Amino acid sequence: MHLQKEPSFRESVDLMFNRAVALMDLAPGLEEKIRVCNATYTVRFGVRLRGEIRTFTGYRSVHSEHMEPVKGGIRFATGVNQDEVEALAALMTYKCALVEAPFGGSKGGLCIDPREYEEHELELITRRFAYELAKRDMIHPAQNVPAPDMGTGEREMAWIADQYQRMNTTDINGKACVTGKPLNAGGIAGRVEATGRGVQYALREFFRHPDDVAKANLTGSLDGKRVIVQGLGNVGYHAAKFLSEEDGSIITGIIERDGGLFSDTGLDVEEVRQWIMKHGGVKGYPNGQYVEDGAVLLEEDCDILVPAALEGVINLSNADRVKAPLIIEAANGPVTAGADDILRKKGCVIIPDMYANAGGVTVSYFEWVKNLSHIRFGRMQRRQEEARHQLVVDELEKLSSSMGNTWTLDGKFKERYLRGADELELVRSGLDDTMRVAYQAMSKIWHERDDVDDLRTAAYLVSIDKVASSYRAKGL
Numbered sequence: 386m387h388l389q390k391e392p393s394f395r396e397s398v399d400l401m402f403n404r405a406v407a408l409m410d411l412a413p414g415l416e417e418k419i420r421v422c423n424a425t426y427t428v429r430f431g432v433r434l435r436g437e438i439r440t441f442t443g444y445r446s447v448h449s450e451h452m453e454p455v456k457g458g459i460r461f462a463t464g465v466n467q468d469e470v471e472a473l474a475a476l477m478t479y480k481c482a483l484v485e486a487p488f489g490g491s492k493g494g495l496c497i498d499p500r501e502y503e504e505h506e507l508e509l510i511t512r513r514f515a516y517e518l519a520k521r522d523m524i525h526p527a528q529n530v531p532a533p534d535m536g537t538g539e540r541e542m543a544w545i546a547d548q549y550q551r552m553n554t555t556d557i558n559g560k561a562c563v564t565g566k567p568l569n570a571g572g573i574a575g576r577v578e579a580t581g582r583g584v585q586y587a588l589r590e591f592f593r594h595p596d597d598v599a600k601a602n603l604t605g606s607l608d609g610k611r612v613i614v615q616g617l618g619n620v621g622y623h624a625a626k627f628l629s630e631e632d633g634s635i636i637t638g639i640i641e642r643d644g645g646l647f648s649d650t651g652l653d654v655e656e657v658r659q660w661i662m663k664h665g666g667v668k669g670y671p672n673g674q675y676v677e678d679g680a681v682l683l684e685e686d687c688d689i690l691v692p693a694a695l696e697g698v699i700n701l702s703n704a705d706r707v708k709a710p711l712i713i714e715a716a717n718g719p720v721t722a723g724a725d726d727i728l729r730k731k732g733c734v735i736i737p738d739m740y741a742n743a744g745g746v747t748v749s750y751f752e753w754v755k756n757l758s759h760i761r762f763g764r765m766q767r768r769q770e771e772a773r774h775q776l777v778v779d780e781l782e783k784l785s786s787s788m789g790n791t792w793t794l795d796g797k798f799k800e801r802y803l804r805g806a807d808e809l810e811l812v813r814s815g816l817d818d819t820m821r822v823a824y825q826a827m828s829k830i831w832h833e834r835d836d837v838d839d840l841r842t843a844a845y846l847v848s849i850d851k852v853a854s855s856y857r858a859k860g861l
């Protein structure tokens with residue numbers, strides 16, 4: 386039993402920020418300037434639904450405008466409040482800085498349970514919310530660019546884009562007012578999978594550093610590692626799917642709203658996902674052991690724990706029972722500041738949210754660039770690349786026949802080598818590079834500085850330094 390009081394989400398983010406900033410030498414006052422949220426706009430609006438006017442409360446918080454536009458998702462959930470939105474906006478600032486996405490940090494939220502509404506009702510509500518934000522430039526390609534978050538997805542982003550464009554009919558860059566749109570409405574290939582894909586790339590990069598792996602008391606690669614995932618939404622689903630299908634990891638646990646599933650030999654992620662879609666939860670799924678209190682699986686023995694749902698799920702009440710030696714924060718803020726202290730002391734390695742789930746905003750950045758350039762990635766180069774590769778293959782085959790065909794090019798190799806990269810491949814390559822470079826920056830500090838003993842502090846140091854230099858460059 387801990388007597389220590391759990392701080393709020395925003396306080397938790399601030400505490401982690403303070404811990405890092407204490408190790409830095411910032412100009413007086415700059416620390417405070419970076420920490421605080423610049424502005425939070427609260428909107429209450431009415432929508433006529435089912436014969437009555439219903440009032441909704443929404444927020445858009447701007448944490449830092451050291452770079453513009455500011456960027457961050459819009460969340461639809463009943464728990465949305467100002468403290469949460471501000472914490473999430475702050476994390477966006479640090480996240481964007483860390484992965485070098487040229488944005489300030491922002492976040493929005495609407496207090497609503499989207500499952501209670503029909504599609505056409507949600508459209509009315511979303512459009513009205515978008516209208517309220519857009520008329521105050523809180524949705525704008527050059528100033529504030531939202532994206533999906535919990536409870537929102539491509540569909541909502543398409544409504545928001547359309548709403549903005551109706552209000553700004555001559556803005557040639559109107560589509561860049563929001564990211565995470567469907568492909569046919571100005572989206573980019575690979576955005577839906579991006580955050581989960583980023584989690585996979587982050588883990589792959591971690592396992593390329595044997596010294597770091599050893600700090601978590603692990604060895605080897607992702608192959609055969611036992612993974613427990615909390616939340617099989619967009620992020621958790623893609624991360625678990627890719628890790629199990631492509632890296633040989635074994636998904637031993639899946640925790641959902643209505644309970645958890647466990648299997649020593651591994652769960653079939655795709656099958657579980659289909660089950661959830663059909664039955665609304667994991668209960669009754671036949672190929673795994675069901676536990677009603679899913680949270681106990683957070684404390685189960687495994688190699689990697691992937692909290693991919695809400696903030697604050699690993700907290701003072703359960704942190705000392707968490708056994709995973711490695712936690713990757715696919716969600717924003719799943720580990721509270723107090724839990725972080727406890728886990729760190731136990732030697733658990735935490736790959737922090739601002740890095741681990743940055744894949745979403747990274748691909749959002751690519752989408753925004755695509756919208757501003759009005760051309761799909763790869764459209765100019767793809768066939769030219771293929772033609773040049775064909776030249777090499779032709780030449781090699783000529784050589785081979787002049788040597789009596791004593792060797793040949795493997796058919797599979799030829800096929801792979803000849804194919805020019807399409808948008809999806811380019812997006813994945815850009816994301817992979819981003820995740821590698823950002824990890825290396827954090828890891829370097831983790832190793833080089835004696836006063837830094839965790840990746841989160843290292844991540845804060847890298848990103849605060851970047852934000853601070855932007856402010857310095859502006860003369861502040």
Ligand code: GLU
Nearest residue numbers: 457458532534745746749
């Ligand atoms: N909502 C996501 C996040 O928390 C994505 C933000 C974006 O793409 O702008 O990072």
